[in-house]
Amino acid sequence: MKVELIINGKKCIFDLEPNILLLNLLRDKMDLTGSKYGCGIGECGACTVLLDGEAVLACMILAVDVDGHNVDTIEGLAEGDKLHPIQEAYLEEDAIQCGFCTPGFIMSTTALLKENKDPSEAEIRNYLQGNICRCTGYVNIIKAVQNAAKRMNKK
Amino acid sequence: MSINNHNTHILPKFEYYSPKNIEEACKILSELPEDSKILAGGTDLIPKMKEGVLKPKNIINIKQIQGLSGIQEKDNCIIIGANTKIRDIEKNLIIQKKADILHQATKKIGSVQIRNIATIGGNICNASPAADGVAALIALNAEISIIGVKKKKTIKLEAFFKGPGKTILNKEEILTEIKFPVPEPGSYGYYCKLGRVSLDLATVSLAVQLKMVDEKVENIIIVSGSVAPTPLRLYNIENLCINKKITNDLIDEVAEKISREIKPISDTRASADYRYLAIKGLAKEAFSQILEKSRGTR
Ligand SMILES: Cc1cc2nc3c(=O)[nH]c(=O)nc-3n(C[C@H](O)[C@H](O)[C@H](O)COP(=O)(O)OP(=O)(O)OC[C@H]3O[C@@H](n4cnc5c(N)ncnc54)[C@H](O)[C@@H]3O)c2cc1C
Ligand code: FES
Ligand code: FES
Numbered sequence: 001m002k003v004e005l006i007i008n009g010k011k012c013i014f015d016l017e018p019n020i021l022l023l024n025l026l027r028d029k030m031d032l033t034g035s036k037y038g039c040g041i042g043e044c045g046a047c048t049v050l051l052d053g054e055a056v057l058a059c060m061i062l063a064v065d066v067d068g069h070n071v072d073t074i075e076g077l078a079e080g081d082k083l084h085p086i087q088e089a090y091l092e093e094d095a096i097q098c099g100f101c102t103p104g105f106i107m108s109t110t111a112l113l114k115e116n117k118d119p120s121e122a123e124i125r126n127y128l129q130g131n132i133c134r135c136t137g138y139v140n141i142i143k144a145v146q147n148a149a150k151r152m153n154k155k
Numbered sequence: 156m157s158i159n160n161h162n163t164h165i166l167p168k169f170e171y172y173s174p175k176n177i178e179e180a181c182k183i184l185s186e187l188p189e190d191s192k193i194l195a196g197g198t199d200l201i202p203k204m205k206e207g208v209l210k211p212k213n214i215i216n217i218k219q220i221q222g223l224s225g226i227q228e229k230d231n232c233i234i235i236g237a238n239t240k241i242r243d244i245e246k247n248l249i250i251q252k253k254a255d256i257l258h259q260a261t262k263k264i265g266s267v268q269i270r271n272i273a274t275i276g277g278n279i280c281n282a283s284p285a286a287d288g289v290a291a292l293i294a295l296n297a298e299i300s301i302i303g304v305k306k307k308k309t310i311k312l313e314a315f316f317k318g319p320g321k322t323i324l325n326k327e328e329i330l331t332e333i334k335f336p337v338p339e340p341g342s343y344g345y346y347c348k349l350g351r352v353s354l355d356l357a358t359v360s361l362a363v364q365l366k367m368v369d370e371k372v373e374n375i376i377i378v379s380g381s382v383a384p385t386p387l388r389l390y391n392i393e394n395l396c397i398n399k400k401i402t403n404d405l406i407d408e409v410a411e412k413i414s415r416e417i418k419p420i421s422d423t424r425a426s427a428d429y430r431y432l433a434i435k436g437l438a439k440e441a442f443s444q445i446l447e448k449s450r451g452t453r
Contacts, residue, residue: 021201
């Protein structure tokens, strides 16, 4: 099936079998390996990408099903060598240990801060429920989101 | 690079259809064999296919069909298209203002990412006795419209389920919309559920929607999830409350009697004994909250 997607702002055309998941397309065919294959069944959020700006799970979506839509991944956030403020905030707050969950968390954070410019801790915890981190204990992740909100509101 | 190709999380092959209108969809469904599945958000279907629980040979994506999503208020009813995303229901202002119990229930489904993909039609047709959206919609006295090749029918939502994963749908039929009357002034609703972590399906849930006149319960619907093969209406408890004031005594009586009305099993999520006890706590919570809300607005 012919499928046309806009991935990180770039138009891409593929010929795909219908059973290819969006996550497989990104990782195997595009070499965009930032989005991670964690649980594969919707529980961990490691595969979170933005579909037309909304956080979704690439492990549960058929690639043919997003024909014509915009997909944004962690690879599209930085501008050249300049990291996105959310990425800078995660680094500054030591919100990363092994890093496996980080791309998913950062994409969810991107969606959150677009909806809510100044979220409270409760709102952050609630929004990020779909992302699991086995290393950090979440405290620094919350700080990173607050730090990112500050950076982005200053701009 | 191709490590995922050795992963068991790869989906088996299937034929894929993406009809543009409902007639075409029903026709495709009627001509295909039984091992065909409708795809809406896929948050129930795709994991089941990955785990090998379902192995459909044909997938019919219904998301390209026009007119199957959206929320509108018409003739004192609220109508929700089957393909409406759970997240869109959660954020909708009509729902927040006029059908708060559905807002509460949709907020409790999965995660933001799941709610951005999952549809209300899928929540219903998956026929899980734990489905959060379903319990709230039954409490709102919802009916659903189903379209087949030649006929259209409307039935009460609570009559739709035959057992876990089983509904009255024929293979060529599609759920198109859900409709319920706008709750009248003096109506209050509360939805609560228990789970181990926030993303879990309910181990027990309770939806209570009632209308009060002069502080007395005029009508009431109580629905419990995960305590029987299908979402369960608790008629005896409803009858117990009719024409009574909600007092602490009544709440105690409800909590005392509610366990007798459910038929839970022990499964991986909880034991039957746990559910018999937990439902009492949920009943207390729901009725106390409704009492508080009704005091707040008087
Ligand atoms: C991590 C995770 C957490 C979850 N947490 C919750 C939760 O807390 N509460 C809860 O209630 N659910 C939960 N779910 C289950 C699921 O997300 C919901 O039931 C969701 O609403 C299903 O909708 P869908 O559009 O994704 O359905 P799909 O998977 O597309 O479809 C489900 C079933 O319904 C059929 N179907 C879909 N639409 C129609 C239609 N219009 N007509 C006829 N048949 C149709 C499909 O063929 C399929 O059999 C969770 C799922 C995951 C993966
Ligand atoms: S890999 Fe998609 S949610 Fe875990
Ligand atoms: S940093 Fe290791 S899982 Fe989050």
